Amino acid sequence: MQLPTLLSRQNKKAHKNNFGHILIIAGSGRMLGAGALSCISAMRSGAGLVTFAIPKSLNLTAQKKISNCIMTLPLSETKNQTLSFAAFKELKKTLQKYDCIAIGPGLGTDKSTQKLILKIIESSQVPLVIDADALNAVAQDPKTLLISKTKKILTPHAGEMARLTKLKKADIEKDRKNTALSFAIGHNCILLLKGNNTVVAGHDGSIYINKSGNSGMATAGSGDVLTGVISAFVGQGLECFEAAKFGAYIHGKAGDLAAKKKTKISMTASDISDHIPNAIKSSI
Numbered sequence: 001m002q003l004p005t006l007l008s009r010q011n012k013k014a015h016k017n018n019f020g021h022i023l024i025i026a027g028s029g030r031m032l033g034a035g036a037l038s039c040i041s042a043m044r045s046g047a048g049l050v051t052f053a054i055p056k057s058l059n060l061t062a063q064k065k066i067s068n069c070i071m072t073l074p075l076s077e078t079k080n081q082t083l084s085f086a087a088f089k090e091l092k093k094t095l096q097k098y099d100c101i102a103i104g105p106g107l108g109t110d111k112s113t114q115k116l117i118l119k120i121i122e123s124s125q126v127p128l129v130i131d132a133d134a135l136n137a138v139a140q141d142p143k144t145l146l147i148s149k150t151k152k153i154l155t156p157h158a159g160e161m162a163r164l165t166k167l168k169k170a171d172i173e174k175d176r177k178n179t180a181l182s183f184a185i186g187h188n189c190i191l192l193l194k195g196n197n198t199v200v201a202g203h204d205g206s207i208y209i210n211k212s213g214n215s216g217m218a219t220a221g222s223g224d225v226l227t228g229v230i231s232a233f234v235g236q237g238l239e240c241f242e243a244a245k246f247g248a249y250i251h252g253k254a255g256d257l258a259a260k261k262k263t264k265i266s267m268t269a270s271d272i273s274d275h276i277p278n279a280i281k282s283s284i
Contacts, residue, residue, distance in 0.1 A: 001212075001249050003283045006237050007046060019048030020099040020235020023073075024228070025120065027054045027062065027106045028113075029081025034106030034132070034224045036065040037269055041228025042102070043067060044276040045250070047235050051098070053091070055081050082108040085115045092123065100127050102231040104134030105224040113137075118144045127151040127234050131227045132160075139163040145187045151240045152189040153230060155223065161193055181207060190240045192230075194223060198248045202241045210245070212252025216259045221269025226251045229276065253279035 009019070022042050026035025032054070039052045050070045054062050055077035062072050075087035095101065101124055107113055114137040121128060121144050128150060130138065135156050138144055142164065145152065154164075158176075162169045165183060172179050176193055180201035184191040193199040198210040230247035234240060257278050258271040 001246070001283060003246055003250075003280065004238065004242065007233070007246075007280075008284055009046070016048035019046055020232065020237070021049040021051070021097070022047045022231045022235045023051050023053060023095075023098040023101045024105075024231065025053040025083070025101065025103040025107070026224075027052070027058065028083070028108040029055065029058065030108065031106030032058055032062060032065065034221060036062065037221050037224040037273060038102060038105050038228040038231070039066050039070045041225040041273045041276060042232040042235075043070060043228075044273060045229045045232035045247075045280070047232035053083070053087075055083055057081055078110050078112050080108065080110055082110040082113040083116055084110075084112045085119070086112075088116055088119050088123075091120070095120070095123065096125050098126055099235040100129065100231045102129040102131065102227050104130055104132035105227055107133040109133060109136055114140060121145070121152075122147050124148065124150050127153070127240055129153045129155065129227055129231045129234065131155045131223060135160045135164060142187070145189060153192060153234070153240050153244050154183075154189055155192045155194060155226060155230070155244075157194040157223065177201075177207060177209070181205065190244050192244045192248060194226070198252070200241065200244045200248055206241055208241075208245045208248075210248040210252055212249050213255045214252075214259050214264055216264030216267045217252070217255040217272065219267065219269055222251075222255070222272060225254075225269050225273045225276075228273075250276065250279045250283065253283065 056074035117137040184201040233243035254275040257275040
């Protein structure tokens with residue numbers, strides 16, 4: 001699959017602000033690496049700027065985990081080192097300056113954190129990529145998706161989809177295509193249902209079935225990498241359905257390259273992220 005020319009950086013006079021500023025709201029004391037994977041993957045997917053919003057006590061640790069070209073944004077936290085609802089006051093004046101906001105990886109399920117997640121989804125005027133613990137928050141209050149007026153990409157695996165829809169996981173796996181499509185249409189969003197032959201469904205009835213990827217990608221952190229790729233593509237100007245479609249493909253292609261080098265048994269999410277540049281190179 002060939003990537004859109006929009007991502008090819010043919011304008012010699014372009015600068016970093018032309019390629020999107022991504023805010024990634026992710027990580028907690030127990031799962032800081034999830035957000036770091038998303039940030040690094042967004043940079044490797046062409047984002048011009050990436051800011052990592054994290055609990056303030058984790059700022060120095062986060063800076064050691066991520067590339068020196070990624071900025072951090074320390075915010076108010078709970079006693080459990082998760083982002084607290086108080087962080088919204090610190091964020092609300094600047095939320096709209098970003099080209100895309102990714103939210104969810106490693107955030108945890110603290111009630112204050114979930115309240116923050118829902119408030120951000122309701123308030124954002126820029127496109128959102130909603131993953132992991134942000135999906136768990138939405139599952140507790142699904143009407144948030146209808147209150148939100150911005151473009152949204154949701155990236156659940158089957159278990160998260162079961163929580164969102166109240167369906168049995170086995171029933172979802174029996175009819176992945178129609179389950180994804182029904183949710184996307186009913187909630188005015190793009191729904192990317194992860195798994196073998198990832199399904200991307202649009203609220204307008206569009207469907208894409210991804211064929212890249214392999215079973216070695218069923219490893220912790222793989223979805224965090226995907227979140228970074230998709231958010232970078234949105235930030236560079238792709239429409240949300242296209243960003244999800246090409247994001248799924250590049251993520252899978254990077255996984256195939258990682259498996260070839262490391263084997264399906266030994267590959268990790270970091271290996272997938274490391275192979276994003278070559279996956280993109282083979283697709284432009």
